[in-house]
Amino acid sequence: MSGVGFGMGQRPVNRRQRAVKALWTGIWLVYLSAPVTDLLHGGHSTGVRVLGWIGLAAFVTWYMLLVFRTGRGERNALVLGSLGVLAAQSTLLALTLGREWLVLFVYVSIASGAALPLRMARWTIPAACALLTAVGLATHDGLPYLGGLLLPALLGGFAMTGVRELVRTTIALREARATVAQLAANEERLRLARDLHDLLGHSLSLITLKSELAGRMLPDQPGKAAQQVADIEQVSRQALVDVREAVTGYRRPRLNAELAGARAALTAAGVTADLPAEPDLTGVPEDSVTALAWALREAVTNVVRHSGARRCAVELLHRQTLDGPVLELAVEDDGSGGPGDGHGNGLTGLTERLTKAGGTLEAGPLKHGFRLVARVPSAGPADIGSPA
16 A cells, blocks of 8 residues: 555655655555545544544654655664554554544555565564454454455555565666676776787887887988888888777677677566577678678667567578578567657667668567568578577
């Protein structure tokens, strides 16, 4: 009966999240209709009604404060004290005003599951149910109400413990995923630094040495100094070529590497990955392979970020068409296809890449999922792999 629209056990950090949590918490207050009806039509005196309204308002205020402060790091002793206040209010109101007020104990049980860790809630929830039973038996004609309140109190309380632990686990997984992504980026930067060092270390050392030699040869040996300067120019030009080739290699994705990365990304996102083995791309134009690598990266990114899919299958096949042999990449998932209608910027840019390589792109929703098919010219073997 507490706010599950916003993460239970998670503190709202802005106005929108506070509004969402208040809405979901307020919805469950509809079950207080029995005490409200009793105050309006229960035949109580004016003084009793006033005290009843004050007691009900105090209970709801205390309950809302306890639920909203969940996740702010309070000590468990403080939470237990707050639950004790709720239990005392419930007992007093039920014994003085009647059986209709026994429903307050359900809120005590729910608050226990929402605000306490499982190791403590597994004791406080049965305790709240036991107190509900005792007060119900002590209340006039309260026994019939126990049958309809005990089960919701017990199940609702433990359901809230499950929601709380689920949200905490989800938060931990998101933080772990962000950490893994950061570590991967750091590793890539280190690899780039190592490769650039290997490429430029020798060349820069040679340029430094020849510059020192040329400096010592001037002005007594201008001819030899000029030769050293010419060598410096040649080494620097070769170093520039090496750097350009290295950067081009980093910017140009490789299909085999993208397949391995797709498997890792899908597995990390909890999506069952069904991918082909490492393909033989002998004879396939480099531009075609690069275009398919971009297509696979974009498709897997959309599956992980937007689709909410549980399974993703990838096919990589050679086909013979009227326009000649093509290499076809198909990515299909069973998710929602992502938010919004039409192609986003990613698919638009991917279409441009494939068109530049002489290929085509087809993408659209299925009855249950989304399918992307990219085709590029190929002169490879008839079949480089079976459907995944």
